[in-house]
Amino acid sequence: MSVGQAAAGGVRPGRRALLVSGTKALRLVWRSAPGQMLGFSAIAVAGGVIPIVAAWSTKIVLDRLVSPGPVGVVVGLAIGLACVGVIGAVSAQLGRYLQGEVDRRVGLRAQDELFTAVEGFAGLGRFEDPAFLDRLRLAQQSADSAGQIVNSVFGLGRDAITLTGFVGSLAVISPVFTAVVVAAAFPALIVELRASRRRAEMMVRIGPAERWRFFYGNLLTTVDAAKEIRLFGLGPYLRGRMNDQLRAADAAHRDMDRRELATQGVLALASALISGGGLIWILVVAGRQGFTVGDVSVFVAATAGVQSALGGLVHTTAMTHRQLLLFDHYVAIVGACPDLPEPVAPRSLPPLRHGIELCDVWFRYSDEHPWVLRGIDLYIPCGRSVALVGRNGAGKSTLVKLLCRFYDPTKGTIRWDGVDIREVPVTELRERVGAVFQDFMAYDFSAADNIAMGDLGAIGDTSRIEGAARHAGVHHTLAALPHGYDTLLTRTFASASIDDDPQVGVTLSGGQWQRVALARAFLREDRDLMILDEPSAGLDAEAEHDVHTRLRQVRAGRTSVLITHRLGAVRDADLIVVISGEEIVEQGDHPELMAAGGAYARMFALQAAGYVAAREAPVDSADLSGERR
Numbered sequence: 001m002s003v004g005q006a007a008a009g010g011v012r013p014g015r016r017a018l019l020v021s022g023t024k025a026l027r028l029v030w031r032s033a034p035g036q037m038l039g040f041s042a043i044a045v046a047g048g049v050i051p052i053v054a055a056w057s058t059k060i061v062l063d064r065l066v067s068p069g070p071v072g073v074v075v076g077l078a079i080g081l082a083c084v085g086v087i088g089a090v091s092a093q094l095g096r097y098l099q100g101e102v103d104r105r106v107g108l109r110a111q112d113e114l115f116t117a118v119e120g121f122a123g124l125g126r127f128e129d130p131a132f133l134d135r136l137r138l139a140q141q142s143a144d145s146a147g148q149i150v151n152s153v154f155g156l157g158r159d160a161i162t163l164t165g166f167v168g169s170l171a172v173i174s175p176v177f178t179a180v181v182v183a184a185a186f187p188a189l190i191v192e193l194r195a196s197r198r199r200a201e202m203m204v205r206i207g208p209a210e211r212w213r214f215f216y217g218n219l220l221t222t223v224d225a226a227k228e229i230r231l232f233g234l235g236p237y238l239r240g241r242m243n244d245q246l247r248a249a250d251a252a253h254r255d256m257d258r259r260e261l262a263t264q265g266v267l268a269l270a271s272a273l274i275s276g277g278g279l280i281w282i283l284v285v286a287g288r289q290g291f292t293v294g295d296v297s298v299f300v301a302a303t304a305g306v307q308s309a310l311g312g313l314v315h316t317t318a319m320t321h322r323q324l325l326l327f328d329h330y331v332a333i334v335g336a337c338p339d340l341p342e343p344v345a346p347r348s349l350p351p352l353r354h355g356i357e358l359c360d361v362w363f364r365y366s367d368e369h370p371w372v373l374r375g376i377d378l379y380i381p382c383g384r385s386v387a388l389v390g391r392n393g394a395g396k397s398t399l400v401k402l403l404c405r406f407y408d409p410t411k412g413t414i415r416w417d418g419v420d421i422r423e424v425p426v427t428e429l430r431e432r433v434g435a436v437f438q439d440f441m442a443y444d445f446s447a448a449d450n451i452a453m454g455d456l457g458a459i460g461d462t463s464r465i466e467g468a469a470r471h472a473g474v475h476h477t478l479a480a481l482p483h484g485y486d487t488l489l490t491r492t493f494a495s496a497s498i499d500d501d502p503q504v505g506v507t508l509s510g511g512q513w514q515r516v517a518l519a520r521a522f523l524r525e526d527r528d529l530m531i532l533d534e535p536s537a538g539l540d541a542e543a544e545h546d547v548h549t550r551l552r553q554v555r556a557g558r559t560s561v562l563i564t565h566r567l568g569a570v571r572d573a574d575l576i577v578v579i580s581g582e583e584i585v586e587q588g589d590h591p592e593l594m595a596a597g598g599a600y601a602r603m604f605a606l607q608a609a610g611y612v613a614a615r616e617a618p619v620d621s622a623d624l625s626g627e628r629r
């Protein structure tokens, strides 16, 4: 069962699993904040003992007050009692501070471990699995509040100490009454535990609604969607859908709250009746049974103490239970097996010398999805340029994603100089690949950092970054920005404070971004395989021509795979591969494919005819990109 499926199926972690989660949570706390944990545990013990000491001190003071004796003793006892109060107040404050510190330290470590695990998922499959995404969201919530578990666990210890002390005190006065008070706590414990389990299950159930709500909220606040939302008047419609999701989640929460209100109400009533009954009883029998004023005060304090400690114990047990159920998602993600099988005996991947071979490769995104590629046999020779062409949805991008091992083929193998790429560590494979993807990233970073993302070693290396930008034809554009390459390519983080330049963040055009993405890829041009998935989409005609001319130079003598719908740009590729109906239907160079008169020749003729027709219309050849050459 996958990490995501376990959450989707609502599989309940058993007691053993919760015990494991609890142990892992405490270990996490110990690793993150050992000193604070020890301090907190000492305060928890003090917090458990102080109420009992206070109750007995009060009894002694009261008994001394009503019996004749030296005043000095009473004053001494009163001072002692006051000291107990001071210690209690100070330790409570110190406990709060330590709790805050534990929260911060544990939160940082838990988040780091969670994201390290997420980063370790080498493929893309898990990020497309809704159940996994729900589990990840819950794991993130749990990571944020992992420190609270220690509060709950030590709270349990504190309440257990107080309870033991008060039960002992109460038992001295009335064993029967003690038994009644303690027995009344068991139904409460069972009810609370059930409620916490139901709440944890509900959190999983409302996961999709939460995700949709987040999606709509994001959509309504991001600049990318703002144009269409405003022009098409989508705001009220999307807001309505977002509110529907919130209402659905709220309905589930309300249902839980109502159930809890009913059961908690009954339990609170029972508790009040028991303590009220106890008070009446002690006042009635006090004279007859020779109880002192101090005995009555201990009885009242012990009854309240037992009930409050029992209530606290039950509540904290339920809360710990709920936190552990949530923490189980964190444990599952952090301890998840790799999404792509790792080689048992990894082989190293030498520089490409001969070629990459796809042998009878079949692929579909999951068992529920249709085949995207069927029986692909393809050889990409070292040092040659290969172009993949075909209709939208033919499977071209999927094929290059397999070359990067974002997924493993469902059937068949991909060999790098004869080595199955599943037998080498995936990081080694990716070290040898450079790429610009169709859906490239526009990071909210500076222009320089946006390019350096292609190779972190280039951060701060101005000459490399500028070299790549020149190569991609975007150097002059970036150099002319308000702060040159240090300009933020986003308005999101621009500061409007008086000291900062409000112009510091800029937004690039689509074509300029495309060139920045190309520059990023050019930082890796020394890699063995260069993947270019629609590198000129979104560029104007001249810019496109310019980019393909530059790419031709970069690709010369290198192993590259180019995907483009501009067939003019693939004419000089060493090998053109046409994909259609999930299969390779043709391959060869341009003259061969044109001579064959098949799908490629038809597509090429169609595009060429369009250009010939276009020639008859007036063309404004101004370079709209503004890039000087």
Ligand SMILES: Nc1ncnc2c1ncn2[C@@H]1O[C@H](COP(=O)(O)OP(=O)(O)OP(=O)(O)O)[C@@H](O)[C@H]1O
Binding pocket: 128, 365, 369, 372, 390, 391, 392, 393, 394, 395, 396, 397, 398, 399, 438
């Ligand atoms: N992550 C995914 N999960 C499920 N199906 C997918 C996924 N990505 C792509 N597909 C499907 O796989 C098929 C091939 O998509 P792919 O992106 O490889 O086509 P393409 O040839 O690159 O198309 P285009 O020219 O439009 O970019 C399409 O039917 C698409 O819907």
